[in-house]
Amino acid sequence: MNPWDEFVSRLAAGATLLSLWGEPERVHLALLDGGAIRHLARDCPDHRYPSLGARFAQAIRLERSARDLYGLDPVGLADRRPWLDHGAAPHAYPFLPVEGEALHQIPVGPVHAGIIEPGHFRFTCDGETVVRLEARLGYVHRGVERLMAGAALAAAAKLAGRISGDSTVAYALAFAQAVEAALGVSPPPRAIWLRAIMAELERLANHLGDIGAICNDGGFSLMLSHCAILRERVLRAADACFGHRLMMDRVVPGGVAVDLASKGISALGALIAELHARFPALVTLYDLTASLQDRTNGTGILHADLARRFGAGGVIGRASGRDFDARRSPGYAPYDALAFTVPVLGEGDVNARIWIRIKEVEQSLGLLRQLLASLPPGAIATDLPSGPAGEGMALVEGFRGDIFLWLAIADGRVRHCHARDPSWLQWPLLEAAIEGNIIADFPLCNKSFNCSYAGHDL
16 A cells, blocks of 8 residues: 555554645645554645545545645545635636525625625525535635745744734744754753743633624623733733743743743732632623523534544644644643643533533633743753754644644755645634524634634635
C-alpha cells in the first residue's frame, strides 16, 4: 500500500483529518491518529492527486482551497466550484439546488449590519423553516501563505498573530511551537507558563463575550451588558500584565516578548477574585430566565456523528459529545503539569454550547490560579539558531478549538507555512445545525458557533 492510500485507510478507520493543503506541485495531508500527528507530502508533478473529498466531506473545502491557490486538481471531487478565488467563475456562483414545492430563497450578506466580517448565506426555506443553508466565504482572503513565504521568522510570527485577531495568542503560540520543533529549540520554563497565562486570558475574554452575545441574539441584552463588563475587565488585566489588551506579539518563537511583573500579578489576582465573585450570578441569571431557555434549548442541534466525522474542535465538538482538547491530547506544556477538566455535553444545541463556555470559564479561572501559584523564575526567551532548515508542526487549543500549523524553514526564513483554523471544520456543521430551524433562529445558531471568517479565508 502506498503512503497516500495508507493515510486514507487510517482516516477511514477513525483518524481525524487535521488539514489538507498545497504548495507548488505538492499536496500535504495531516491526521491525528491515536493521539499522534502524522504528516504526509505527496508530489504532484501533473498537479493532480486522488481526492479525499470524494469520500470524506470534511476535506472538500480544503481541497477546493488548494485548487484555487496552487492549481492542484483533486481527481474525483464532484464539487468543482471555486472557493477562495471569487474572480475565477465567469458567471454567478452556482449555489447547490434544492427541489420542492413552495420553496423560496433568502440571500443574506456578504455585507452585514454592524462591524462584522463578510460572508454570504443562501437560505432555502419552506415558509419560516430552513430547508438548506449554504455559506459562501472567501471574501477576506488575504494571501497569508504567500505573504509568509520568504519572510524572516520574526516578521512571519507577526503575520501568524494576525490571521484571526481574536485568537492572536493561540496563533502566535502555534507558530512559535512549530518553529521550535523545526529548529530543535526549547523555550525556558517561565516562558512556557507565561504563554499559558496569556492563552487562558484570551479564552476567558472570548468566552465571556460569546456568552453575552448569544444571549443578546436570544433577546436578552442584560446578559450582554454584564458579560461585556467582565470581558473588559479581562482585557484590562491582560494590558496590565503584558502591555497589550489582546496580547498581540507577546508570544514569539523561543519564548515570550515581555515578562509578568508584580503589578501584573496583582492585576491578575484581582481579576480572578472578581470573576469568581460575579460570574456565578450571571450563570444563575441565564439558567433561570425561562424566555431565554426557550430560545436556546433544542435549537440548532449538531448531532454527535457529524461532530465526530468532521473532527469538530472546541466548544462545537464538546457540546456534541466529542471529548477532545489539544491541551490534553496530543498535549503540550505546561498543561501536562496542571489539573483541569474538559467539559463535554451531548445535547449539541445552543444551550449546550453556552454551558460548555460557562464551564470553560470556570476551568480557565482554576488554571490561572495554578499558573500564578507555580510560575517558575528565570529567563523568558532563548535565542534561535541562525540559518538552519527544518519542518515543524503544532496543534494548539484556541478558544474556538484546535489550530493546526505546519511550516518549513530554509536559510532561517519561512519557505512555506500553512495554518488551519478550527472554523474550516465548523462552518459546514453550522449549515447542518440550522436545518429544520426557523430562519429567525439563525443569528442565535450562528453566534453559538462563532466561526471565524478571517481565520478560515486566510
